[in-house]
Amino acid sequence: MLPELERVPRLKLASTPTALQEAPRLAADMGLRRLLVKRDDNTGLAFGGNKARKLEYLVADAVGAGADVLLTVGGPQSNHCRSTAAAARQAGLEAQLVFNAPEVEAIQGNLLLDQLLGAGWTFAAPGQSPADRMAELAEELKAAGRRPYPIPSGGSNGLGALGYVRAALELDAQLTQRGDQPTRVVCAAGSCGTLAGLTLGLALAGREAQVVGVSVSSSTPDRVARTREVMADACSLLDLALPPAAPVIWDQYVGPGYGVATELSTRALQTAARAEGLILDPVYTAKALGGLMGEVAAGRVGADDLVVFIHTGGTPALFADSTLYWRPDEAPRCL
Ligand SMILES: Cc1ncc(COP(=O)(O)O)c(C=O)c1O
Structure with a gap:
């Protein structure tokens, strides 16, 4: 591990190292000779996922600052909000979530878990940004004598990205042990903290693999610039110079919008499940694997x-309500 990273306080929340698995049947179905899957779906914090790694650094900082309540923002089905609600409990804190409008009534999927975890939530007013509502809420809580710690969307600041610098170093060690040299490392890109940490960590490890982020929405106009910004923030926390590394973005697989299924994302969801028993999610990883399928089919x-x-x-x-994110009835039955 990197000594500069070891100096940053971290609260252990994720079960790591996660497995790096060969997926031979999925590879064959996609037209690849080999495919390795890094199982960060199994990080263990309330159904796992990437946010547990970011929260290790963010929650340690919150605890160090004497916070008693974590605030964060997202959609009502936000994995980041659910992970934050669970991380708060592991640290003996409370969580208050701010969701973007419109209000939803059905308590399903991640929202059901938020409720189970006892997180409070509120919706931003129509036309108000969730970040603005979170800033307001922080002031209201302070006025009531609480000590809030606001976490940005997706946990994607430099501190959160350190979780993926750590993941990249973990991956590097696994690859070294196996004697594998990947040409590409592919992940879903939303708020870009995962991508920033991976790009920075793999560069610091001297890996030459191309790091690819598959866009899941059109909300960030320039994901390379956004990723570099988060990388710079992370480097300043580590007191390291920013290396020139930058990710490649595949932004042609979003389809009609965030969370809206596409033919490729549906195919990815089914193929991974049926080839390997590997369950993806409909919003992020199905779009990302669908993007990889699209690039293989195009010969790139x-x-x-x-x-x-x-x-x-x-x-x-x-x-969650399947009509929101995927349509099992419309999925192709035979691939
Ligand atoms: C399951 C899943 N994958 C990928 C991402 C994207 O990560 P990032 O926001 O760091 O780009 C998210 C973000 O919410 C997520 O929930």
């Missing part, structure tokens, strides 16, 4: 490319 990723696919979790969204 070759059969001999060795890809590491980062499974970032998110599976509770499968149990």
Whole structure:
């Protein structure tokens, strides 16, 4: 591990190292000779996923600052909000979540878990940004004598990204042990903290694999710039110079919008399940694996490319109203 990283306080929340698994049947179905899957869906904190790694640093900072309540923002099916609610409990804190409008009535999927975890939640007013509502809420809580710790959307600041610098170093050690040299490392890209940490960590480890983020929405116009910003923030926390590394973005697989199923994402969800018993989520990892399938089909990723696919979790969204994120009835029955 990197000594600069070891100096940053961390609260152990994730079960790591996560497995790095060969997926031979999925690889064959996709037209690849080999595919490795990094199982960050199994980080263990209330159904796992990538946010547990970021929260190890964010919650340690909150505890160090004497906070008694974590605040964060997202959609009502946010994996990040659910993970924050669980991390708060592990640290003996409370969580208050701010969701973007419109209000939803059905308590399903991640929202059901938020309720079970005893998180409070509120919706931003129509036209108000959740970040603005969170800032307001922080002031209200302070006025009431509480000590809030606001966490940005997706936990994607430099501190949160350190969780994925650590994950990249863990992956590097696993690859070294196996004697594998991937050409690409592929993950879903939302608020880009995962991508930033992976890009930075793999660069610091001297890996030459191309790091790819598959966009899951069109909300961030320039994901390379956003990723570099988070990397710079992380480097300043580590007191390290920012290396020139930058990710590649595949932004042509979003389809009609965030969380809206596409033909490729549906195919990815089914193929992973049926080839390997590997359950993806409909919003992030199905779009990301669908993107990889699209690139292989287009010949831009070759059969001999060795890809590491980062499974970032998110599976509770499968149990939200299926018409929101995927349509089991419309899924192709035979692939
Ligand atoms: C399951 C899952 N995968 C990937 C991502 C994207 O991670 P990031 O926001 O760091 O880009 C998220 C973000 O919420 C997520 O919930």
